[in-house]
Amino acid sequence: MTIAQVAQRTGLTAHTLRYYERAGLMLEPPPRGDNGHRRYTERDADWIALLTRLRASGMSIAAMRRYAELARRGQGTYAARKELLEAHRAEVIAKIEQLRSDLETVDYKIDLYRRRIRGEE
Amino acid sequence: MTIAQVAQRTGLTAHTLRYYERAGLMLEPPPRGDNGHRRYTERDADWIALLTRLRASGMSIAAMRRYAELARRGQGTYAARKELLEAHRAEVIAKIEQLRSDLETVDYKIDLYRRRIRGEE
DNA sequence: ACTTGACTTAGAGCGCGCTCCAACTCCCAG
């Protein structure tokens, strides 16, 4: 797969894919074709897809790099990887709770305006 | 109230409070005491508390400025303010949904590691 | 032979939201 195809598939830009590689997020730098262009494997694409989910859920580039480093070190790091993801999981859940709580304030305010528009206050 | 007291109460720093003011987020610049120091009113503190909730739920500074501008223009802008908050509300809900969905991937991965650690794969 | 287009690199630039610095004023306690 070319960089453009992976970009298409993952929703990232080619720029971002190169940036992620420089940032140490890949399991290994994708091999190059004769012309020096990156040739992504299916596994690369899957890995990047996972990265986009972690990213979308708020994981920092630095944390993803730590995760990638563990993954590169092989099977011995299952427990560490699990812990990293569990820590992230807790953060995501906390964030969801936070959002829900903030949403209540927004809802309250919306309702207030609704009543004011109807002339009740 | 002094800037330090408001900072204390809202969890923001004095730096950030001045920044918010410069950014046009206040209903009106807080009045000054004889020494030129800001004297926040109770209403200011409440407004800032609302800002922090909007901020925490992901509203941008620019959107908060638009909201503040509407609020400054008075009662005629209730509908516009309501619409702004409703748009934000939709974004927050979408974000919560996104997080929930990403969380599934994280959970799946965690479970995978759990099984690998137990030697099932 | 020439153009087009997809890729390569190193490195610069950007938007956001703070965060801090330097230099200053003011007031109060010792």
Added chain:
DNA sequence: CTGGGAGTTGGAGCGCGCTCTAAGTCAAGT
């Protein structure tokens, strides 16, 4: 009179995550 502490200002700086630019290579199409 001298610190120390809390505030003031304009403006610089920073960390993050991209995002883009410049200059180049290479392959295919006309």
